Amino acid sequence: xxxxxxxxxxxxxxxxxxxxxxxxxxxxxxxxxxxxxxxxxxxxxxxxxxxxxxxxxxxxxxxxxxxxxxxxxxxxxxxxxxxxxxxxxxxxxxxxxxxxxxxxxxxxxxxxxxxxxxxxxxxxxxxxxxxxxxxxxxxxxxxxxxxxxxxxxxxxxxxxxxxxxxxxxxxxxxxxxxxxxxxxxxxxxxxxxxxxxxxxxxxxxxxxxxxxxxxxxxxxxxxxxxxxxxxxxxxxxxxxxxxxxxxxxxxxxxxxxxxxxxxxxxxxxxxxxxxxxxxxxxxxxxxxxxxxxxxxxxxxxxxxxxxxxxxxxxxxxxxxxxxxxxxxxxxxxxxxxxxxxxxxxxxxxxxxxxxxxxxxxxxxxxxxxxxxxxxxxxxxxxxxxxxxxxxxxxxxxxxxxxxxxxxxxxxxxxxxxxxxxxxxxxxxxxxxxxxxxxxxxxxxxxxxxxxxxxxxxxxxxxxxxxxxxxxxxxxxxxxxxxxxxxxxxxxxxxxxxxxxxxxxxxxxxxxxxxxxxxxxxxxxxxxxxxxxxxxxxxxxxxxxxxxxxxxxxxxxxxxxxxxxxxxxxxxxxxxxxxxxxxxxxxxxxxxxxx
Numbered sequence: 001x002x003x004x005x006x007x008x009x010x011x012x013x014x015x016x017x018x019x020x021x022x023x024x025x026x027x028x029x030x031x032x033x034x035x036x037x038x039x040x041x042x043x044x045x046x047x048x049x050x051x052x053x054x055x056x057x058x059x060x061x062x063x064x065x066x067x068x069x070x071x072x073x074x075x076x077x078x079x080x081x082x083x084x085x086x087x088x089x090x091x092x093x094x095x096x097x098x099x100x101x102x103x104x105x106x107x108x109x110x111x112x113x114x115x116x117x118x119x120x121x122x123x124x125x126x127x128x129x130x131x132x133x134x135x136x137x138x139x140x141x142x143x144x145x146x147x148x149x150x151x152x153x154x155x156x157x158x159x160x161x162x163x164x165x166x167x168x169x170x171x172x173x174x175x176x177x178x179x180x181x182x183x184x185x186x187x188x189x190x191x192x193x194x195x196x197x198x199x200x201x202x203x204x205x206x207x208x209x210x211x212x213x214x215x216x217x218x219x220x221x222x223x224x225x226x227x228x229x230x231x232x233x234x235x236x237x238x239x240x241x242x243x244x245x246x247x248x249x250x251x252x253x254x255x256x257x258x259x260x261x262x263x264x265x266x267x268x269x270x271x272x273x274x275x276x277x278x279x280x281x282x283x284x285x286x287x288x289x290x291x292x293x294x295x296x297x298x299x300x301x302x303x304x305x306x307x308x309x310x311x312x313x314x315x316x317x318x319x320x321x322x323x324x325x326x327x328x329x330x331x332x333x334x335x336x337x338x339x340x341x342x343x344x345x346x347x348x349x350x351x352x353x354x355x356x357x358x359x360x361x362x363x364x365x366x367x368x369x370x371x372x373x374x375x376x377x378x379x380x381x382x383x384x385x386x387x388x389x390x391x392x393x394x395x396x397x398x399x400x401x402x403x404x405x406x407x408x409x410x411x412x413x414x415x416x417x418x419x420x421x422x423x424x425x426x427x428x429x430x431x432x433x434x435x436x437x438x439x440x441x442x443x444x445x446x447x448x449x450x451x452x453x454x455x456x457x458x459x460x461x462x463x464x465x466x467x468x469x470x471x472x473x474x475x476x477x478x479x480x481x482x483x484x485x486x487x488x489x490x491x492x493x494x495x496x497x498x499x500x501x502x503x504x505x506x507x508x509x510x511x512x513x514x515x516x517x518x519x520x521x522x523x524x525x526x527x528x529x530x531x532x533x534x535x536x537x538x539x540x541x542x543x544x545x546x547x548x549x550x551x552x553x554x555x556x557x558x559x560x561x562x563x564x565x566x567x568x569x570x571x572x573x574x575x576x577x578x579x580x581x582x583x584x585x586x587x588x589x590x591x592x593x594x
């Protein structure tokens with residue numbers, strides 16, 4: 001939340017503006033695998049327009065060869081030809097619709113997956129400065145807009161253009177001078193489209209931005225419903241959502257006003273052109289320069305001609321609207337990991353578990369004070385380090401540097417003697433299991449959540465990990481056992497149960513290095529007691545870094561490092577630190593007194 005006073009202060013920033021040509025060039029590679037099918041779709045479009053042109057021509061023949069001379073015998077071949085063209089047109093239209101939809105949906109599927117994969121590869125700091133709801137809005141609505149820009153917009157343009165060419169050709173074939181009268185109003189369509197296109201684009205860009213803000217506010221509020229209700233902030237959240245909804249409403253109305261004004265102006269131009277042609281056609285008919293059937297066919301072609309001309313004008317607005325979504329996706333794709341993997345990154349293999357911090361200094365982006373300042377320690381495989389200290393001392397930052405969520409400004413973080421910056425991220429993180437302060441449980445079954453640590457784990461390994469984590473008993477007491485659905489963020493489980501599932505997940509991973517980040521925070525005394533024994537089993541034989549306020553967890557560590565404001569103030573085993581009477585000893589006394 002941004003402020004307590006302004007419910008609408010969290011508006012998502014606008015994406016950088018890009019030219020239409022740049023956006024098409026950027027996203028065309030995602031359509032390239034389907035270029036052959038796009039060619040087939042274009043051929044079907046051309047065939048469809050040819051069929052429509054021929055059907056209208058048959059109307060001329062019916063008037064001139066059947067109705068005027070009253071020759072019913074001539075109707076039979078025309079009727080057969082008409083029936084054949086209608087059947088052929090229906091088949092071509094079906095094939096075109098199906099193929100166009102298939103290509104468009106495959107394009108969206110590939111692009112959406114690609115964008116999601118790109119997001120998964122970004123560093124942690126990206127998600128800490130972005131709003132989740134806005135990212136979801138981009139993955140859904142904005143990706144769909146790009147399909148309009150690259151595929152359906154292009155095929156619609158081709159369809160309208162071919163229709164204009166076929167019908168204009170028929171008009172000139174029927175009466176070339178009359179056709180010139182018909183086309184004289186065409187430039188007015190383009191003048192209007194050019195005038196309105198920029199305004200529509202700006203309005204559409206604001207609509208997209210407001211949509212992202214609305215999604216972000218809704219996601220943030222509903223995901224934290226417990227906090228909202230506990231503090232009685234329901235009405236404030238409603239006001240905040242209403243403020244964003246009002247902004248979206250105003251952006252939608254601004255866009256609608258432009259489109260609503262554009263449409264009748266186009267209709268006015270179309271009617272003016274039709275009246276000019278009707279007057280000229282009537283005069284040509286009186287001079288016997290055109291037949292009745294020819295004039296009726298001419299007017300039919302003309303009515304069908306203005307429609308694609310008008311649609312092309314509107315298509316410009318649609319494409320410019322789609323650029324707003326494309327700009328937001330392009331902005332995401334321009335993001336690069338702040339922790340890049342080197343091209344020649346080495347694979348760690350199965351680590352023995354040695355961990356070393358060598359004069360590590362780190363400051364979070366946008367802050368002036370270091371989160372860690374000169375931290376050094378060395379852990380032999382299988383040993384345990386406890387990092388203790390007040391909130392903000394830098395304890396969790398050390399874990400993030402080990403996992404390489406961030407890179408230090410100075411110093412080195414090493415695993416088995418290798419600087420983690422030279423290792424592949426996958427091989428580094430495969431060797432580390434984590435139990436976090438915020439117990440992260442996914443919406444799925446208990447089995448799925450345990451196997452998340454190692455997807456290839458067998459059923460026996462999952463059950464063994466649950467037993468070691470002291471979770472098997474309560475799991476089997478649930479109605480569906482390991483198939484029990486835990487709900488979003490594990491809300492159907494208690495805090496202690498969620499933590500034991502997280503411990504089982506770490507156990508099944510069987511990594512040589514373990515990070516325990518405040519593993520008992522938020523649990524009551526009974527739950528903490530039940531969790532401590534599984535934690536000790538998990539720590540056995542693994543290099544472990546324990547980050548904790550709970551000194552009962554830290555006292556069994558081989559080495560304890562006390563941090564304050566990112567700097568080491570004490571180090572040593574528990575008994576030695578107690579005997580010194582320093583910060584650790586005072587904290588222990590306070591813990592015992594409480």
